[in-house]
Amino acid sequence: MTSEFERVYKDKYPVNIDKLLETTCKNSGSDLHLAVGIPPMARIKGKLVPLEFPVLSVKAVEELVMAVVQPEYKRYFEENLELDLSYSLPGIARFRGNIMKQRGTLAAVFRIVPFDVPDINILGLPPAVKDLCFLSRGLVLVTGPTGSGKSTTLAAMVDLINSERRVNIVTIEDPIEFLHKHKNSVVKQREVGLDTRSFANALKHVLRHDPDVILVGEMRDVESIAIALTAAETGHLVFSTLHTQTAPHTINRIVDVFQDYKRDQVRQQLANTLRGVISQQLIPTADGKGRVVAVEFMKDTPAIRNMIREGKEHQLYSAIQTNRNMGMQTMDQALANLYAKGKIKKEVALEYCIDRVEIERIMQRVESNSSYFWNN
Template identity: 45%
Template structure:
C-alpha cells in the first residue's frame, strides 16, 4: 500500500508537471480552492475539486524536511527551492534539465490555513537577446567593475534577466562568480567560469554574512539576489567600489526611483556621502516589466539608465528628478525610457498596438513618436 507521505508527494509532482506542461510561470496551492496556475500572466484553474484544508497541509508538508517545518511553524512563512520529478512526454523542454525540474517556493499561512506559491524556474537560461534586451545590456554586463541593478515589481522577470547576464559572462569569460540567493533559482553550468551559488539559510545565515565572506573568496562578479536592507546595500556599494562587478535587484518601478531608494535607505547625515559613492560605482539600472507578446508568451520592456558622466553628476547633485529627461534624450548612450522600449517592441512586431498603449506611461508622447513627431 502506498505510504501517506508518498501519496502527497506524488500529488504535488503531478500538479507541478501539469503546470510545466502548460508553460505556467506559477502554481498556487491554497485551502478551499482548486490548484491554480499562471500562464502568460493570467490565472487558470486546474480542473478538479477544491483542496480540503487537511489535504493542503499534507501536500505542502510532504516536501518539507524537519528543519523547514520548524522554521515555518516559528516564523509562519518559508522560502526554499524544490527540485522534483522526471520529465514526461509533452512537458516543455525549457523546463527540463537532466529529467529534473526546479521551483522557488514560498509557504505561508492565511485565514484558510496553509498555502504555497511555486515559481517554476526554466532550466534553459534565455539569452539576453531572447528576453529581448537591447545590446547595451550586454555591454554593461561586460564591464569589469561597478554596480548594475535590475528592478521592477514582483514577477517581472528580474531573476531571469540576472540569470541571462551571468550566462553571458559564463559563455564569454573566465571569471570567479559568487551568487548569494534566497533561495537559489537558476542553476549555472560553469562552462568557463568558476561559479559558487550560496543559499541563505542553507549555506549562510544572511545576505550580510555571505557578502562579508565572499569578499574574501576572490570574486570577480557578485550576484546578490536582493538588496533588502541598509547593511546589504552598504556592502554591495563597498564591493563595487573595491573593484568587483556587483549585480542585484530592487523592488522599484523606474530608474529615478531606484536612485532615490538606494540613497534614502541611509540616515540623512550619510546621504551626501552615499550619493558620491553610488555615482562613482553605478554602471547601469534596468527597470523592467513583462508585457504580452503578439504570438504568445511575454517580453521584457526595459527602462535603461547608463552611468554616463551626466547621470553621475545628477546623482551627486541630488537631482534625480532630472534623470527621466536625460534618459529619454540619451539614446546615443543606449538609454531608453519604458515608453521608448515599448515603442521598439511594437515596431519590431513583438507586441500589439493595444499592448503598447495599455502599458505606456505617456500616451501623448507615444502617439507623437508613432506619427513622426520625435
C-alpha cells in the same frame, strides 16, 4: 450535488505536489498557486487559471506543501510563519517556492525555473546590456515588479560572463534558482538559509573568497545595500535586483532606505559605482499567445553621475530619452518600439506606460519614421 472539480477534498487529495507542478509545466504556466477553498491555480500567459483538480481543503494544502519542505526547515517555518525554498523535478524543471500563513491556513506559490540558463541574445534586451558583463567593477541593477523576469536576465548575464571570461563568480540567492556549471569561470552559489544565514552575513564574508563578480539575489535592507555599494566601490562587479519600476525610482529607493545624515554619502557612492540599471516588465503579446519583455536601460555618463550626486533624479528620464545613441531607452520608448514592430497592441502599451502623453508622442514619431529604433 457538487462535481468532482468543485468538491472540497476532506480526505487524501487525489494527486501529489509533483503532479500539480508537472501539470503547470505542461500547460506552459509560470507559477502554481495553492490556497484553501479553490482548486490549484496556474499563472498562464500572465493570468491565473484553475487547473482541473478538486478544490483544496486545509488538510490537502498542508499535505501538498509540507511534502517539499525539508525537516530542518519545518521548525524555521513554525517560528517565522513564512519560508522560501527550492525544489526540483528531474527532467521537468526546478521551482522557487514560498510558503506563508493566511487566515490561519497555509498558502504557497511555486515559480518555475527552467534547468537551462537562457541565452542572453534571445531575451529581447537592448544590445548595450551585454557590455555590462565585461566591466571589471561597479554596480549593475536589474529592477521590475515580481514576475518580470529579473532572475532570468541576471542568470543570462552571469552565464555570458561564465562563458566568456576567466573570473571567480560568487552568488548569494534566496533560494538558488538557475544552476550554473563551471565553464571558463568558477561559479560558487550560496543559498540563504542553507549555506548562509542572511544576505548581509554572506556579503560580509564574500570578499574572503577572492570574487571578481558578486551576484546578490536581492538588496533587501540597509545593511545589504551598504555592503553591496562598498563591494562595488572596492573593485568588484556587483549585480543585484530591486522591486522598482524605473531607473529614477531605483535611485530614490536606494537613497531613501538610509537615514538623512547618510544620504549624501550614499549618493556619492552611487554616482561613483552605478554602471547600469535595467528595468523591465513582461507585456502580453499582440497575438495573446505569450509575453514579451519591455526594457528601460540607463547606463552611467558624466551627466547622469552628476544628477545622482546632486539629487536631481527627476532629470534622469530626460537624460535617458536623449541618449539613444549610447544604447539607452526609457520604458515608454521600449513600449513604443514593441508596438511599432507589431509585438504588442497599442492599448496594452498605454496600459503599461509611465507617461501616457509621452508615449503617444513617441508612437506618432515612430509611425512617421520606421528607423527611429534599433532592431532588437
